[in-house]
Amino acid sequence: MAISVATPFSPNHQPFCFPSSSTQFLKIHHFHNQRFIPRIPFSSFRNNNPLPETECPVPLDQQPVNEFKALSDSFPFSWASGDLVEYCSRLFATGLAFALFVGLPVNLFGSAGPIPEPLKPFLGAVSGGLIVVTLSVVRMYLGWAYVGNRLLSATVEYEETGWYDGQIWVKTPEVLARDRLLGSFSVKPVLSRLKNTLVVLATSLLVCVVVFVNIENGQTDSYIPSEEAGGRSVPGVYDDESARSFEPDAFCGGEPADP
Known part of the structure; x- marks a missing residue:
């Protein structure tokens, strides 16, 4: 018995044989527009039987x-x-x-x-x-x-x-x-x-x-502090108007304190 291997390296894809006691076929398929990784059939292992000639433990x-x-x-x-x-x-x-x-x-x-x-x-x-x-x-x-x-x-x-x-x-x-x-x-x-x-x-x-x-x-x-509103304004984060609504006691008379 022999392992028949068809490789894409030979011009006519002629198989070469390698001696073995069980027959397995390994084919490498080549397609023009896709890559396909080859597999071998597992018919000999379908019944989960080990190779009898090797007596593999x-x-x-x-x-x-x-x-x-x-x-x-x-x-x-x-x-x-x-x-x-x-x-x-x-x-x-x-x-x-x-x-x-x-x-x-x-x-x-x-x-x-x-x-x-x-x-x-x-x-x-x-x-x-x-x-x-x-x-x-x-x-x-x-x-x-x-x-x-x-x-x-x-x-x-x-x-x-x-x-x-x-x-x-x-x-x-x-x-x-x-x-x-x-x-x-x-x-x-x-x-x-x-x-x-x-x-x-x-x-x-x-x-x-x-x-x-x-x-x-x-x-x-x-986020560069603006010179507007007393230089205490950060766009999207902080300004005097929002601070006055939450902390009115921090401002004198409702107006920002002079620096």
């Missing part, structure tokens, strides 16, 4: 290939291994939903006083959505990196009954070749996609911070 749920399958089917890790357009749309929908339903109401109604600049609540909502998406991508990256290291490693650390009886099993050449093919062609592209996503999110957050700081500096410059 590792429990099924701790075998790297089964960990990869579980991660590929779980939420939200499956987003990173799917179609690029679908992956981006799901991240965008997640950030937009958080910004509209959580970030924007908090910034509009959670402040202690009136907000003179209407752009600040919008920036706060967008920043909150970006932070939530960033945390989600970081969580996906950590999960995929862990499985990738397990696949590319020549040994498997596992526990039979609990944390106190940890064991190490050296992979056979067939299992090592299968796992490294899976890690190289399916996990590494996912990690690369997640890294690029984190760079874009970090840049977007930096832009939001720069704009917010510029708005704050502009508002600070506008």
Whole structure:
């Protein structure tokens, strides 16, 4: 039996064979207008049966290939291994939903006083959505990196009954070749996609911070005490008329005292 691998590096996409005792097919599909991260079928693991020829002592749920399958089917890790357009749309929908339903109401109604600049609540909502998406991508990256290291490693650390009886099993050449093919062609592209996503999110957050700081500096410059009303007026914050209404005793005869 052999592992048939179709790669896009050969001119006619001719497969090459690698010896193995179980047949698995790893196909890398190339589309003109989309990026698709390949997967291998798991028909041999559909019944949760270990490879009989390896006599692997590792429990099924701790075998790297089964960990990869579980991660590929779980939420939200499956987003990173799917179609690029679908992956981006799901991240965008997640950030937009958080910004509209959580970030924007908090910034509009959670402040202690009136907000003179209407752009600040919008920036706060967008920043909150970006932070939530960033945390989600970081969580996906950590999960995929862990499985990738397990696949590319020549040994498997596992526990039979609990944390106190940890064991190490050296992979056979067939299992090592299968796992490294899976890690190289399916996990590494996912990690690369997640890294690029984190760079874009970090840049977007930096832009939001720069704009917010510029708005704050502009508002600070506008709070310059006016020479009107005895030099005790700050636009939007304090003037003698509002002070007289709350503290009439502080003024002589209802008029501001001469300096």
